[in-house]
Amino acid sequence: MNSGFKFFSCILLLFFTSGRAQEKIVIGEKHALFSKILNENREIWIHLPKTYNDHTISPAKYPVIYVLDGEINFEYYTGMSDFLARTPYADIPECIVIGIKNTERTRDLTPTKSQKKSPVNPNIMLFSESGESENFVRFLQEEVKPFINKNYRIQEYTVLVGHSFGGLFAINTLLTHPEYFNAYVANDPSLWWDNKIMISKTKEYLEKNKEFPKKKVLYVSQADNEEQQKNWNSDMTQAIEDFKKIIEQNGSLYYQHRFFVGEVHGTVSYPANYEALKFVFKGFRTDIKQLAKKPGQLEADYRKLSDRAGTEFLPSETYLNTVVKFMKNNDFKETETYFINFKNKLYPKVK
Incomplete structure (x- = not known):
């Protein structure tokens, strides 16, 4: 390997290393x-x-x-x-x-x-x-x-x-x-x-x-x-x-x-x-697989937790997005619709 190629390789290495160092x-x-x-x-x-x-x-x-x-x-x-x-x-x-x-x-x-x-x-x-x-x-x-x-x-x-x-x-x-x-x-x-x-x-x-x-x-x-x-x-x-x-x-x-x-x-x-x-x-x-059969279980579980804790806990929008995607990917159409409506009720989109 000639010295010019070595130098060019070092410059490239420093460039990519310095670029990665900026990501914190x-x-x-x-x-x-x-x-x-x-x-x-x-x-x-x-x-x-x-x-x-x-x-x-x-x-x-x-x-x-x-x-x-x-x-x-x-x-x-x-x-x-x-x-x-x-x-x-x-x-x-x-x-x-x-x-x-x-x-x-x-x-x-x-x-x-x-x-x-x-x-x-x-x-x-x-x-x-x-x-x-x-x-x-x-x-x-x-x-x-x-x-x-x-x-x-x-x-x-x-x-x-x-x-x-x-x-x-x-x-x-x-x-x-x-x-x-x-x-x-x-x-x-x-x-x-x-x-x-x-x-x-x-x-x-x-x-x-x-x-x-x-x-x-x-x-x-x-x-x-x-x-x-x-x-x-x-x-x-x-x-x-x-x-x-x-x-x-x-x-x-x-x-x-x-x-x-x-x-x-x-x-x-x-x-x-x-x-x-x-x-x-x-x-x-909650067990996402069980929700396909019993979608109402999610609300029941969170009501139980909220009662014990003394404050209202709700399933997050992120989790409901995951549930909807799971139902869609597994072709649970009725349950998918149920959770889409449930998510929209909890997290209505501002128009």
Whole structure:
């Protein structure tokens, strides 16, 4: 190969490589908010569903998932939620995902001031910056949510997702402000905090209210943590078990507890969040093949889901387009007509 041809080949390679480098895959955007409540700048990361800016369908509204520890969880969580929402196998609706980036994590996510001393040096108090979760939940409710609600098309259904201290925060929010979110996900929550104060708060809540509010969802995951059983913080496992027993004995909450064999505290969130999404939106998925025989089943399934969730869920226009195409391709003419009319009723075209 002569030197001129080599040079020409290199130029072509650089041209095509540079062209490909300009194509970016974007999963979200960052926004900076100044919080008057926290008196500091906070960063939130926002992921919009794939159909959010699709102009071939009617503008839709989407449930919102608030994910704590955004800098750790946002990237994988957005891909996971998109995967679970893909048609025609959608287990969940398409959702807007909000990642909340930390500044002072322990301060924001713990409900009480720490009184725990270091096992190495009893003169040192652990977690000295702690106990201000009430301010943080106000930040979410009074500053972040209004920003999201004003600037994006949202459905009135929200999910709070937390891990470790974030799981502690999620459960505390359920007990103190259950109306703030529709569903709560607590992955390997740090219920050992402050001599298991959350166990006491749960008992007090149920003694006062007898049961949890209707239409609320709680998912709790628990890691195996086998290698940590001899650690000074090993009471985490017992605290989660204590909490599980109280919730299951009461029986008023739409609740699931999952134990993940082989997962440790730092890895459990990934598989747990996958399972949690399917649990929170259980009943959303329908069998497209069965709809050919029972087209009315789709409306019945969504009415059942809406009744359990306390908000109206409808089949998306994207999914109905898929259903219509399936019926057409398989020559189910009557069912095709049924779903065309159903789609036009839900999503009338503006003339």
